[in-house]
Amino acid sequence: MHDSILTYAKSRYLWISLILLGGSTAAYLWHDPGGPPNGGTWLGYTLGTISALLIVWLMFFGIRKRNYLNNTGTLRGWLSAHIFLGTTLIVLVLLHAGFQVGWNIHTFAYVLMLIVIFSGFFGLFAYLRYPAMMTRNRDSASRDAMLDEVAEIDQNALALADGIDPKIHAIVLRSIENTRLGGGVWTQLRAHDGSDLAIASLQKALANRDKKKETPTAEMPTMFAMVDFLAERATDKQGEAMRKLIDLVSRKKALATKVARDIQFQAMMEIWLYFHVPVSFALLAALIAHIVSSFFYW
Amino acid sequence: MRWLIRRVLKKGKGSVSYEEDVHYGDVLTIGRAADQAIFLPDLRVALNHARATLLANGQYKVESLIIAGIRVNGDITYVTTVAPGATVEIGTTRLMLLPAPQDFDGGVEISTLDKTEQQVEKERRSKPTRLGQTRLSKRGPAWILFLLILVFGLALPMLGHFVPGIGEMLKHTPLPSSASWNPGTIDAAHQFFASDCEKCHQKAFLTVRDSACLSCHANTPAHADPVKFNLPQLGNAECRTCHQDHNGARGLVRTDQRLCSDCHVNLKARTQNASTLTDVGDFGTSHPEFKIDLPGWDAAGKFAPQRVTFAPDLKENSGLKFNHLKHLKPDGLETPKGRRTLDCVSCHVPDAGGAKMRPVNFEAMCHDCHTLGFDTLTPDRQVPHGKVTEVIYTLNEYYARVALEGGYADAKSPAIVQERRRPGSPPLSQQQQQEALAWARQQARSVTESLFTGRACTTCHKVTPPRQADDTWQIAPVRVSGVWYGDAKFTHAKHVTVKCEDCHAARKSEQSADLLIPGIGNCRACHGGAYAKDKVPTTCISCHDYHQSGTLKMGKL
Numbered sequence: 001m002h003d004s005i006l007t008y009a010k011s012r013y014l015w016i017s018l019i020l021l022g023g024s025t026a027a028y029l030w031h032d033p034g035g036p037p038n039g040g041t042w043l044g045y046t047l048g049t050i051s052a053l054l055i056v057w058l059m060f061f062g063i064r065k066r067n068y069l070n071n072t073g074t075l076r077g078w079l080s081a082h083i084f085l086g087t088t089l090i091v092l093v094l095l096h097a098g099f100q101v102g103w104n105i106h107t108f109a110y111v112l113m114l115i116v117i118f119s120g121f122f123g124l125f126a127y128l129r130y131p132a133m134m135t136r137n138r139d140s141a142s143r144d145a146m147l148d149e150v151a152e153i154d155q156n157a158l159a160l161a162d163g164i165d166p167k168i169h170a171i172v173l174r175s176i177e178n179t180r181l182g183g184g185v186w187t188q189l190r191a192h193d194g195s196d197l198a199i200a201s202l203q204k205a206l207a208n209r210d211k212k213k214e215t216p217t218a219e220m221p222t223m224f225a226m227v228d229f230l231a232e233r234a235t236d237k238q239g240e241a242m243r244k245l246i247d248l249v250s251r252k253k254a255l256a257t258k259v260a261r262d263i264q265f266q267a268m269m270e271i272w273l274y275f276h277v278p279v280s281f282a283l284l285a286a287l288i289a290h291i292v293s294s295f296f297y298w
Numbered sequence: 299m300r301w302l303i304r305r306v307l308k309k310g311k312g313s314v315s316y317e318e319d320v321h322y323g324d325v326l327t328i329g330r331a332a333d334q335a336i337f338l339p340d341l342r343v344a345l346n347h348a349r350a351t352l353l354a355n356g357q358y359k360v361e362s363l364i365i366a367g368i369r370v371n372g373d374i375t376y377v378t379t380v381a382p383g384a385t386v387e388i389g390t391t392r393l394m395l396l397p398a399p400q401d402f403d404g405g406v407e408i409s410t411l412d413k414t415e416q417q418v419e420k421e422r423r424s425k426p427t428r429l430g431q432t433r434l435s436k437r438g439p440a441w442i443l444f445l446l447i448l449v450f451g452l453a454l455p456m457l458g459h460f461v462p463g464i465g466e467m468l469k470h471t472p473l474p475s476s477a478s479w480n481p482g483t484i485d486a487a488h489q490f491f492a493s494d495c496e497k498c499h500q501k502a503f504l505t506v507r508d509s510a511c512l513s514c515h516a517n518t519p520a521h522a523d524p525v526k527f528n529l530p531q532l533g534n535a536e537c538r539t540c541h542q543d544h545n546g547a548r549g550l551v552r553t554d555q556r557l558c559s560d561c562h563v564n565l566k567a568r569t570q571n572a573s574t575l576t577d578v579g580d581f582g583t584s585h586p587e588f589k590i591d592l593p594g595w596d597a598a599g600k601f602a603p604q605r606v607t608f609a610p611d612l613k614e615n616s617g618l619k620f621n622h623l624k625h626l627k628p629d630g631l632e633t634p635k636g637r638r639t640l641d642c643v644s645c646h647v648p649d650a651g652g653a654k655m656r657p658v659n660f661e662a663m664c665h666d667c668h669t670l671g672f673d674t675l676t677p678d679r680q681v682p683h684g685k686v687t688e689v690i691y692t693l694n695e696y697y698a699r700v701a702l703e704g705g706y707a708d709a710k711s712p713a714i715v716q717e718r719r720r721p722g723s724p725p726l727s728q729q730q731q732q733e734a735l736a737w738a739r740q741q742a743r744s745v746t747e748s749l750f751t752g753r754a755c756t757t758c759h760k761v762t763p764p765r766q767a768d769d770t771w772q773i774a775p776v777r778v779s780g781v782w783y784g785d786a787k788f789t790h791a792k793h794v795t796v797k798c799e800d801c802h803a804a805r806k807s808e809q810s811a812d813l814l815i816p817g818i819g820n821c822r823a824c825h826g827g828a829y830a831k832d833k834v835p836t837t838c839i840s841c842h843d844y845h846q847s848g849t850l851k852m853g854k855l
Contacts, residue, residue: 032554035542035549035550036545040542062590100545102480102481102482104479104480106479111552166346169345170344173342173364174364174366182425182428183426184425184426184432188429263427263428266428266429269506270428270429274429274434277436279443280442281441281443282444284444285443286447288448292449293455293456293479294479294481294501296456296503297476297499
């Protein structure tokens with residue numbers, strides 16, 4: 001079976017994390033601080049030091065993964081440790097604080113840490129889920145190959161449409177202009193190929209341009225509707241060419257959807273890092289503030 | 299209208315040549331059809347694709363004739379008015395509308411986009427397909443958040459510490475002040491100065507000093523004299539060793555067993571015999587039997603309780619004769635005011651603090667039955683329940699008055715005492731007065747003796763008759779209620795749910811020497827040690843204070 005990042009090296013880091021968690025919990029239960037448990041007891045300082053060092057070390061993963069010359073362990077090992085040891089922090093830090101929370105810089109740091117960890121969970125989820133979906137979606141083609149095919153279909157469709165009717169040629173031409181893949185963050189994440197948006201904005205422009213003129217495209221928001229339109233207008237003579245054109249346009253629509261899905265999967269695999277990384281630096285600042293302020297007012 | 303149509307021909311290696319043509323007409327048509335003014339042989343161009351019209355002010359009106367539209371200055375449009383210099387792109391052709399050249403009304407320059415230009419154009423138009431190509435960034439937000447949090451989470455509150463004015467200002471703004479560093483609720487007792495961090499945290503990066511605590515707590519009792527008891531735990535102890543604030547409204551005082559049991563081990567040897575305290579640990583298992591303060595008096599008659607180890611057969615000397623059994627008869631007692639059933643609270647009433655019992659009050663609790671009358675002829679007259687001399691004064695004065703006034707209806711008394719003095723009768727002679735007063739002295743003496751030894755005092759008190767002539771009667775001192783366990787803080791108020799009999803076997807006691815105060819065994823019926831599961835978990839601090847010295851204050855250490 002494929003060795004998942006979670007089961008790397010026989011789940012070595014899962015066991016290390018469980019031992020760390022078990023040990024800390026046992027120490028917490030055994031420890032009698034005299035008063036309410038808090039970060040200022042010897043155990044509190046110990047767990048706090050471990051947690052702070054862990055956070056700094058976990059952040060080094062960002063450097064380690066760029067450093068291809070580094071031989072200290074495999075990158076897979078680092079990632080596995082990053083995930084498991086990072087997760088232990090949820091409990092480790094609570095034990096450090098004796099479960100005390102409040103409206104202060106200290107709990108703020110913890111909340112930032114939770115955001116980092118849970119965004120990391122989403123990243124793990126994305127890495128476990130989307131690569132397989134991407135492979136299935138691409139169906140052994142690359143994105144560039146799909147895009148080349150779209151361009152080729154465009155040329156063929158134009159040639160076909162030109163032989164049918166100038167109006168149909170114009171429609172196909174517009175479809176080519178408007179099919180643009182990718183877009184802003186939200187568009188990428190929602191798997192929009194952009195044509196719908198472009199059509200909506202064009203409808204507005206059309207309506208403004210000429211309200212008297214009958215515009216056959218006004219009620220056709222999608223490419224499928226355009227296909228219907230093509231089918232309606234087809235004459236017997238043009239039947240063969242029409243069928244070919246419809247095939248081409250359907251194929252193009254399918255390809256465009258695939259590319260949009262491909263972009264979506266890739267975006268899903270990347271988007272969490274845009275939270276994970278900046279918030280982890282926010283956490284580093286909050287951690288510094290937490291430690292310095294704790295000793296400033298010792 | 300004359301249009302100049304200039305075609306740009308690329309010849310490779312960057313050199314170009316121009317081919318100029320003239321078109322006459324109001325409208326410049328553009329398309330793939332042969333009749334178009336500008337003929338573009340490109341599949342991506344419609345037969346009649348677009349047209350341009352020259353306006354009076356030198357501008358051009360550009361219209362698309364098909365639904366695909368045209369790209370004017372990079373944006374798809376259907377109809378627009380543009381100034382000379384605008385570019386129109388159709389397929390792979392770029393048309394630039396020129397300012398009217400000399401001798402012409404309008405002009406247009408036509409060039410074909412070569413492969414590289416097409417590629418650049420395509421890339422310029424293509425939308426981002428990766429998040430990295432969008433405006434999202436990791437580095438920027440990371441730096442911004444990092445710096446923002448350092449400034450507002452650390453630098454600003456720190457500045458407030460070093461510049462008090464800024465600190466005070468921050469407290470009145472939504473900006474984070476040093477209060478944002480507060481790791482937890484401050485103890486209720488300290489909350490009145492909680493917003494003033496520097497009150498305790500006087501120097502940055504230094505722990506809270508004792509001097510800060512002692513500015514208020516100088517009069518808090520100390521634990522023990524560190525000079526007398528040479529123990530590092532005692533001498534090196536700082537306030538913060540035990541007291542850490544910010545642990546909740548009731549988090550400042552340690553109540554754990556270790557606070558005491560760590561040190562109260564082998565004290566005798568560790569203090570070179572300065573301490574006589576026995577080892578103590580868990581209340582349930584290793585607390586020594588209580589030391590009880592039995593009532594006692596020194597030679598001068600001053601109350602001097604004797605501290606002895608409690609034992610079940612211990613006798614006490616309260617100085618009082620009292621039979622609890624008799625007084626607590628379930629069917630009641632015959633009293634001058636009728637039948638009354640006494641209960642513990644009839645005599646033992648807690649004091650206002652709820653900890654101790656109020657002293658038993660003779661007048662309020664005993665007097666109803668135990669009257670102090672001394673003369674059957676005047677049953678209402680009673681001696682005071684007070685000092686011996688006052689009792690004797692009362693009797694002397696009473697009988698002197700009776701003797702002189704006469705009318706004392708006792709057949710055994712002299713005639714002069716019995717004789718009633720009538721208005722107008724002559725005054726007593728000196729001899730008669732002396733005779734009457736001699737009787738009075740005798741009578742007072744005999745009544746005194748009878749009171750002290752027979753009828754009244756001796757019922758409850760131990761009475762010693764005078765040994766010599768100038769001696770007087772002695773009543774032994776009494777201590778019925780008080781503090782029996784001087785070093786513990788037992789309070790009755792917290793034990794009202796328990797019946798008196800559960801701790802005090804008074805209903806079976808016939809002698810006042812019976813010690814009705816229970817020992818540790820009785821407490822342990824309900825109270826266990828700190829870790830007791832089936833009993834009330836009880837730590838040292840439940841009954842003892844750490845700051846308990848009667849003489850030494852924290853400020854004087």
